[in-house]
Amino acid sequence: MIDLHSHILPALCDGSQDLETSLAMARIAVADGTTHLACTPHINPPIYHNHKAGIAAAMEQLQAELDAHQIPLRLVIGADVNMNPDVMRGLKQGTIPTLNGSRYFLLEPSHHVPVPDFLGQIENFLNAGYIPVVTHPERLSWFNSHYEEFVEAAKMGAWMQITAGAIAGHFGKTAKQGAERLLLDGYVHIIASDAHGIKQRPPLLSEGMEAAAKLLNNPDEAQRMVTERPQAILDNMPPDSVTPALAFQHSVGNAPDLSRTEQLTPTKSWFRSLFR
Ligand SMILES: [Fe+2]
Structure with a gap:
């Protein structure tokens, strides 16, 4: 399995705070069947000022530790990008990393306040x-309202990531029902752990995947x-x-409007070849 949302890098945000925790998280992920994990610390100024170069350096350090400890987990770069008007500039300037350098990136809307012009920004x-x-989305307080x-964002071509732990019931009834609603209506693209540690929010995917199945x-x-889909x-890969x-x-x-992305040329599929 491939987990594209985790706060495994030590001391970059509110996830793992030390190397020991990060290694323990990696072992949990591997034991659960995860082979690839995206390191996606928060980028949410002024609280978390992470940027691509710093995340890449921390990821390389952790990968070296994983290799030294013979933990078979391949890390890729990403970020959990708070939705605000500066995101587009950061993407274009290269200070905000996309997932493994692809056209896809994690976009985190505000938890408690509806995002102004949400669909306009998506567009x-x-x-x-x-x-x-x-x-x-299932964990946002404004999701149901x-x-x-x-749904419209998904129809436009955005992808939706729900939390494995939410489907499994670890984030309460409302989040579980929200995840189930989106699943049953067919607008979920990927499941990820959004792991922050080893006890409260561990990097587990299988229980959520099985609950969804x-x-x-x-x-x-x-x-x-x-x-x-995470591999794509x-x-x-173009959607x-x-x-x-x-x-x-x-x-x-009812298919999403994909005409906007047709002009893009997919980069060489080097990643898959690395792990044959
Ligand atoms: Fe997150």
Whole structure:
């Protein structure tokens, strides 16, 4: 499995605070069946001022430690990017990393306040050739009252990431019901752990994936959320070459508008070749 959302890098945000915890998190992920993990610390000025160069350096250090400890986990770069008007500039200037250098990046809306012009900002990213992967909508306090905006964002071409622990019930009833609603309506693209540590929010994917498989009565689709689609992100595949989310699998007329991304040329699929 591939986990594209974790706060495993030590002391960069509110996730792991030391190397020992990061190594323990890596061991938990590997034991759960994860082979690749994106390091996605918060970028949320003025609280967390992370940038691509610093994240890359910390990731290389942790990868060296993993290799030295013979923990078979491959790290890739990313960030958990708070949604604000400066994000586009950071992406274009290269201070905000996308997931493994692809066109996809994690975009975290505010937890407690609806984002002004949410769909307008999503549209701007899509028009610029990026694919925002909206993180854990089910855990946002304004999710239910603005549900149609998230559906519309998915129809426009944004991807949705729900939290494995939320489907499994570790974030309470409201988050679980929100995740189930989005799953059953077919707008979920990927499942990730959003791991912050070893006890409260560990890097586990399988329990969420299994809960999704049961809910949907569709193990293949649940598998896609932790394998095929995250792999496609790492390989920078265009979204129309990937199995679409359930809502778009049977209805051509309802497919997301992918015309904006057609001008992009996918980069060479070097990542997959590294791990053959
Ligand atoms: Fe996160």
